[in-house]
Amino acid sequence: MSDILLNDFATPERIEALKSSYHQVLTLLGEDPEREGLLKTPERVAKAMLALTRGYHMDAREVLLSAKFKEDYRQMVIVKDIDFFSLCEHHMLPFYGKAHVAYIPNGYITGLSKIARVVDIFSHRLQVQERMTLQIKECIQEALDPLGVMVVVEARHMCMQMRGVEKQNAITTTSDFTGAFNRAKTREEFMNLIKA
Numbered sequence: 001m002s003d004i005l006l007n008d009f010a011t012p013e014r015i016e017a018l019k020s021s022y023h024q025v026l027t028l029l030g031e032d033p034e035r036e037g038l039l040k041t042p043e044r045v046a047k048a049m050l051a052l053t054r055g056y057h058m059d060a061r062e063v064l065l066s067a068k069f070k071e072d073y074r075q076m077v078i079v080k081d082i083d084f085f086s087l088c089e090h091h092m093l094p095f096y097g098k099a100h101v102a103y104i105p106n107g108y109i110t111g112l113s114k115i116a117r118v119v120d121i122f123s124h125r126l127q128v129q130e131r132m133t134l135q136i137k138e139c140i141q142e143a144l145d146p147l148g149v150m151v152v153v154e155a156r157h158m159c160m161q162m163r164g165v166e167k168q169n170a171i172t173t174t175s176d177f178t179g180a181f182n183r184a185k186t187r188e189e190f191m192n193l194i195k196a
């Protein structure tokens, strides 16, 4: 994992402290942290975890506001198939999949890439899928004040699949919405468009 994914929070002191913690974790797992293959592992894991949780130090609302444009378009805007990778907060194991976002502008739009950035920021934290879905929705609702926003997230959870708790290919779907999406017909239109 590249160091450029790290931010100011990832100070040398913090990396050092995490390194020694992961060194201990390896020992507690019955491994020998001094064997060749594991020598640099504590440092790699420390940096990887800091990168995978970098979203704590990023302001998703600010990202949307930085690219908020006045526009009269009032039809549904859809950004579908946004790949994301997150860590479940119960096991710190990956859950990953796709997020689909729709909003109906009320005078303002944002850059399409900014919607993907919002998903990226909230997924780079310890999460539960339900809360991540809600946070993406609330962030867009607050920043753009659209007529409505809807978020659908489909994910596979490694904490279920690797531990054999659930069927290997189970996909968990969550959704949340505001405003105009309270109408079943509007939700249906969105669901049909993301299936295509």
Ligand SMILES: [Zn+2]
Binding pocket: 088, 089, 090, 091, 092, 093, 159, 160
């Ligand atoms: Zn879990």
